[in-house]
Amino acid sequence: MEPSTNFLLINIIGGILVISSYFWGYIKYPFHRSLLWGSIGLNFQKIFVLSMICGMLGYLVSAFWFWKIINHDNFIFGNNYDFQIIITSFSFFLGISALWMPMAIKSLISKNKLYIIITKLILVFVAILSLFILYSIVTSNDIENNMIPGKNIPIIGWAILSIHTVIFDCVIWSFKFNPE
Numbered sequence: 742m743e744p745s746t747n748f749l750l751i752n753i754i755g756g757i758l759v760i761s762s763y764f765w766g767y768i769k770y771p772f773h774r775s776l777l778w779g780s781i782g783l784n785f786q787k788i789f790v791l792s793m794i795c796g797m798l799g800y801l802v803s804a805f806w807f808w809k810i811i812n813h814d815n816f817i818f819g820n821n822y823d824f825q826i827i828i829t830s831f832s833f834f835l836g837i838s839a840l841w842m843p844m845a846i847k848s849l850i851s852k853n854k855l856y857i858i859i860t861k862l863i864l865v866f867v868a869i870l871s872l873f874i875l876y877s878i879v880t881s882n883d884i885e886n887n888m889i890p891g892k893n894i895p896i897i898g899w900a901i902l903s904i905h906t907v908i909f910d911c912v913i914w915s916f917k918f919n920p921e
Contacts, residue, residue, distance in 0.1 A: 744813035744824050747839040751828055752804055755835025767772040773849050779918035790907055796905035799898030803878065804831075806824045806895035811881070818881040827877060835861055861915040868911035871903045 766772055778786055807827055816824040841863045848856040880897050 746830065748804075748813075748824075748830050748831065750806050750807055751832050751835065752808070754864055755832065755837065755839070760840035761837045762831065762842040764789050770846050770849075773846055776849050776920065777845055777918075779914065779920075781914065783919045784885035787845040789914075792905045792909050802898035803874075803895040803902070806878075806892070806898075807831075817879060818877040822877070827874070830870055830874050830877070834867060836871070841867070845918070848918075852920050854921070857918070860918070861911075864906070864911045864915055868903075868907040871899075871906040875899045877901045892905050 753876055765800070766777070778789075781789065789837075813824045818826075841860065844856060844860040844863055847853075848860045875896070878899055881892060
């Protein structure tokens with residue numbers, strides 16, 4: 742199968758899993774919706790949601806760049822890593838992200854410290870993968886297709902997503918989420 746097809750399938754399947762996990766949590770556990778915010782105030786929740794939307798748009802722009810713009814056969818980043826590492830990184834990024842909502846709900850219901858730690862570790866791994874994917878864009882070889890201005894737009898898009906996953910989710914949310 743073509744690398745672009747693999748990448749697209751990973752994003753479709755992974756995207757469905759992530760979105761489904763959120764819908765599952767919000768629909769099956771409506772009482773827990775507000776508890777998922779921990780001690781984050783209503784005004785700051787609005788900033789979080791805006792950041793999520795901007796991060797999602799950054800994800801879509803960058804994923805499109807990986808899917809359609811770059812030459813998958815010649816794509817190299819960092820210390821000679823190829824496009825297969827990108828496919829694997831996106832797989833883990835989306836797979837681990839899909840685990841967050843079920844684990845956060847489990848943490849709220851059980852108040853078990855192990856589940857709370859696992860919930861927060863999920864966000865640490867997502868943040869690390871987010872930074873790794875940003876690194877892959879920044880250090881990638883120049884592209885031949887000038888459909889969009891080089892890699893500047895995907896760098897900006899993924900940087901916005903990385904700000905959300907690192908600062909908002911991994912640091913702020915993890916600090917404010919303590920259902921004990």
